[in-house]
Amino acid sequence: MxxxxxxxxxxxxxxxxxxxxxxxxxxxxxxxxxxxxxxxxxxxxxxxxxxxxxxxxxxxxxxxxxxxxxxxxxxxxxxxxxxxxxxxxxxxxxxxxxxxxxxxxxxxxxxxxxxxxxxxxxxxxxxxxxxxxxxxxxxxxxxxxxxxxxxxxxxxxxxxxxxxxxxxCYLSSVFYTKGNEETIKIAAFAGMSPFYQNEHDKPYVQMEGQETFKFAIGAICRDLQQVIADAGLLESDISWVVPHQANIRIIESAIRKMDIAPEKFCINIEKYGNTSSASIPLLVDELNRSGKLHRGDYLALCSFGGGLASAACILKW
Amino acid sequence: MVFEKIAALIADHVGCDIADIKAESTFEALGIDSLDTAEMVIELEEELGIEIQLKEKMETVGQLAKYIESQKG
Missing domain, CATH: 3.40.47.10 (Thiolase/Chalcone synthase)
Structure with missing residues (x-):
């Protein structure tokens, strides 16, 4: 259960x-x-x-x-x-x-x-x-x-x-972590300890664009293929792919490599940008309220980013 | 050998003649941006069985080939 x-x-x-x-x-x-x-x-x-x-x-x-x-x-x-x-x-x-x-x-x-x-x-x-x-x-x-x-x-x-x-309805999941503090980083507030002597980064998003992109396009296909197989499904069984809305080019790369029709990849990055961990539930709600989701649909959710970390799962609607 | 592999990937990606790709060809002139380069590097990693860190901006095909040769060790 x-x-x-x-x-x-x-x-x-x-x-x-x-x-x-x-x-x-x-x-x-x-x-x-x-x-x-x-x-x-x-x-x-x-x-x-x-x-x-x-x-x-x-x-x-x-x-x-x-x-x-x-x-x-x-x-x-x-x-x-x-x-x-x-x-x-x-x-x-x-x-x-x-x-x-x-x-x-x-x-x-x-x-x-x-x-x-x-x-x-x-x-x-x-x-x-x-x-x-x-x-x-x-x-x-x-x-x-x-x-x-x-x-x-x-x-x-x-x-x-x-x-x-x-x-x-939660059929399969996969998680991957590759510890890395350089590719994507948001430093915490430095504090004001009179004793701490190390230099600190500014508390803003820092990204190495190409390395981030490489990690993401490697993760998205690998994770999707694994959760689809673990759920006993074929790529052609997937009703909707709900990818993290990090960059349209990552999604386009997955579309080229996966045996899933392009129109099944859900995209709303043009309206909201990358909303980090909010992007998946935000997109699922838009799909749900648009009436596109039907009982029994297989949704493949996948995300990737800082950590470096990635994850994917299959949801039966 | 790395140069030939990169040239083949670029020719496939942009649909140009592989003979038109020279060591001094810039990615910009070929219509290849840094994200395209990253995608090609993944394919090279798989083919060569090495991990290639993209820390510096590469202007030409020859620069990228030389950099990857150095990463091969």
Whole structure:
């Protein structure tokens, strides 16, 4: 026994920043960003917090799942851009919802939501929970050096949520980690210890573009092929591939290499940019609310990023 | 040998004649950007059985070939 998805939700802040607006801030262009990343615009917080976005996404998911807050047995969140290091994001969401269940975060950078799903599956398998709320919420705009044109054009803010109930729809999963502090890094706040003597990096996203790209396009096909095989399926059985929306070129590379029709690869990076661990639940909710998902569909979710880490799973809808 | 492999990958990628690809050909002139280069390097890693770290920006096909030869050890 593991889980089924009972409801989904997402939230993005109101403020939209287009590529043309970004071109007035750094030396870039709509043409360059579109060709190299696939982003046309991104939503950016002006007053919304990471917790408030998570809360709004959660309300939608709870409503769809016809689930009340007091029915929740646990809340798990993923974020690399929480409002606070302590309390964890999940605890702030618990407070906003008025819930009383345990709450915790899982930190695994961009693919963290898939690590959250696997953690959730374990709680269901052990009979510890009957209903669970899981959320990815990211305010990446606060983690960016807005004068660095190689990173500030990529990311966006948003949140996605799922309410899970008992079921058998989580068919297979795979996780991969290759510890590395150079390729993708967001340094923590340096602090002000009068005793610590090492130099520290600025607390903004730093990426080695080519190495990140190499890791991602290697991971996406390898992980998808493994979870599809582990679920006893063929690539042609997959109804929808839900890839992390990191860069359109990564998805295009997978489309060329996999035996899955291009139209089955779901893409919304043009609207939201890379929302880190929020991208998967945000995209699943868009698919769900558009009426594209049908009972029995096989969804292949896959993500990759900082760690370096990657993950994939098969969900039966 | 590495140069020939890269040239073949580029010819396949951009659909040009392999004979038109010289050591001094720039990736920019060939219409190859850094992400295309990274994708080709993955294929080279698989063929050569080595891991190739892309730390520096390569301007020409010859530079990349030389760099990969040095990584082969």
């Amino acid at each position: 593991n889980f089924q998805v009972l409801g989904t939700g997402h939230y993005v802040p109101e403020r939209i920043v287009t590529n043309d607006e970004l071109s007035t801030m750094v030396d870039t262009s709509d043409e360059w960003i579109t060709r190299r990343v696939g982003v046309k615009q991104r939503h950016v917080c002006t007053s919304e917090t990471t917790a408030e976005m998570a809360y709004q996404a959660a309300l939608q998911a709870l409503e769809m799942a016809d689930t009340t807050v007091d029915q929740l047995d646990m809340i798990i969140c993923s974020t690399v851009s929480g409002d606070n290091i302590c309390p964890p994001l999940a605890c702030s969401v618990q407070m906003l919802l008025g819930a009383s269940c345990p709450a915790m975060d899982v930190n695994a950078a961009c693919p963290a939501f898939l690590y959250v799903m696997d953690t959730a599956a374990g709680y269901f398998a052990r009979g510890k929970v009957q209903k669970m709320l899981i959320i990815g919420s990211e305010r990446m705009s606060r983690m960016l050096d807005w004068s660095d044109r190689s990173t500030c054009v990529i990311f966006g803010d948003g949140a996605g949520a799922m309410v899970l109930g008992e079921g058998d």
